[in-house]
Amino acid sequence: MAGKIALNKSSLNKEKRSLKTFNQYLPALELKRLQLMAERKKAEKALEEAKLRIEQIEGDIAAQLPMLACEDIVLEDLVKVTNIVLGEQNIVGTTVPMLERVDVEVTPYSFLVRPHWVDFLVEKLKEMTELHIERQVRELRYKEISAATKTTSQRVNLFSKVLIPQTRQNIAKIKIFLSDQDRAGVVNAKISKSKMDAAAAAAAAERG
Template identity: 40%
Template sequence: MQKPALNKSSLSHLERQRSMYQRYLPALEMKQRLLLTQRKQTGQRLATLRQRINEQQATIGRDLPMMADEDIALTGLVEVEDVEIVQENLVGVSLPALGNVRISRHSCPLLVQPHWVDQAQDQLAAAMQLEVERRVLERRLTLLDDAVRLITQRINLFSRVMIPELERHMKRIDLHLSDQERAAVVRAKLAKQKLARTEARP
């Protein structure tokens, strides 16, 4: 910031600037609190979802161990056809939210289809749904992390840099103006004394 002139006009300008920053700061802090709350909730949802994915994988391993047989072709049994991503606006930050997920199941000939394929399709479809949800939540969390970091930088800029710097300049101007006032009073007294001495001479 350029050093301001040491006068009342400059002091008044700095006071208006500080007042504007101090009014803006609570709005930033409120936005930060909302983003932090949303980030915490998203992190909890993601942790819960990852736990569900782990449990679901354990269920597949327990109930359908035959899926590990590489001689049985399971590719193409289920496929994600469409994923709807809805954009939510949270205090100016655009966040993705999962809408509808369309997963299609492809049948294979009954004569070559093992009896457990229907169950495998159910489990694979559920796993795909969870995987799509995980990716969307991870993207959402990344965007929230970025938004929180940016808003925190702005708050720090105002509260730790700009406002204190304005106050330092204001203090310097106040001190300069006070010194000028005192000097003017002293000069006025000296001038009055000199005038009194001049008038007292015959």
């Protein structure tokens, strides 16, 4: 839409076609924006749920295993991630990651060396490890959907606030110019006719 436009009928028809296309595309674009906003809200809620669950597990461990702070027992590497399987999901035209599976391996340990409560700790650590990965994937999903929402919103604004108004202005400008040209043509035609009539009358008077 940048630059000067030609003030003629061909340009007028071109602008009208553009306006029709913009008006047809805008509702679909606005619908996509609303759908993405709804999906972004879902992704945000899912992310918050994962964070809350992690906090709950950490709270359970702190409440039920206060001895962790003072027991001289090696607890490192009790669990480790051995495999992560990610898939893809198409959400309103945006591809986002989805977690399909997390394989967590428990390091073998002797019941004689470590107390009974280590079993509880291992289960909680395993669950929390899986949740941490889930949280990371949900963060990626939220970021991807947020970026798509922002881009779509920018396009909606481009169409509704720039392209469509500018095209309407162009159409109005061309119509005014063509209308002025038509009026000028009529005036010029009348003037020419008056001059011709006057010349004809003068010629007739000379002959008479």
